[in-house]
Amino acid sequence: MQVVKYVFQPHGDERGQLVALEEYKDIPFRIKRVYYMYETMEGFVRGKHAHKNLQQILVCIHGSVKIKLDNGKGETKVVPLEKPYEGLYVANNMWREMYDFSEGAVLLVFASELYDESDYIRNYDDFLEFVKSQDDVDEVSDE
Ligand code: T46
Numbered sequence: 189m190q191v192v193k194y195v196f197q198p199h200g201d202e203r204g205q206l207v208a209l210e211e212y213k214d215i216p217f218r219i220k221r222v223y224y225m226y227e228t229m230e231g232f233v234r235g236k237h238a239h240k241n242l243q244q245i246l247v248c249i250h251g252s253v254k255i256k257l258d259n260g261k262g263e264t265k266v267v268p269l270e271k272p273y274e275g276l277y278v279a280n281n282m283w284r285e286m287y288d289f290s291e292g293a294v295l296l297v298f299a300s301e302l303y304d305e306s307d308y309i310r311n312y313d314d315f316l317e318f319v320k321s322q323d324d325v326d327e328v329s330d331e
Pocket of ligand 1: 221223225234235236244284297303
């Protein structure tokens, strides 16, 4: 299972650091939405869903967090995010969980689509079905 982590270019000088992100250049899609989460309470797990279409890049701009990705085919990966110049690509068809937020952690997300509740797959069995149906489509188009 491939995990794509971006290392962005910090523009540092004696004043400090600055990271600039542009769509199609640093972020591999058109950015239609940006959101962020902060003051996440200790012990809580966020996410626990996948998406039908949405692509995202997650950047922990302050503190640290762990992201667990599950491809629905028996493979999982835990990716720590702890640097403000690192971004994790999360494809639509990945079940994601965000946990172990450090105190003061801020998780910034660049999203390829506007918010749409009907794009969420919140039931794990439905997610496994979705992954399977995508594989079936791939097999048909390979023939
Ligand atoms: C994802 C992970 C990484 C909105 O109104 N607009 C928005 O753009 C978003 C993202 C959320 N909301 C509302 C919907 C809920 O009432 O904010 C509330 C919390 O959202 P949710 O429980 O979906 O948050 P997370 O942290 O579980 O998941 C979020 C994203 O929703 C999701 O797409 O991939 O972060």
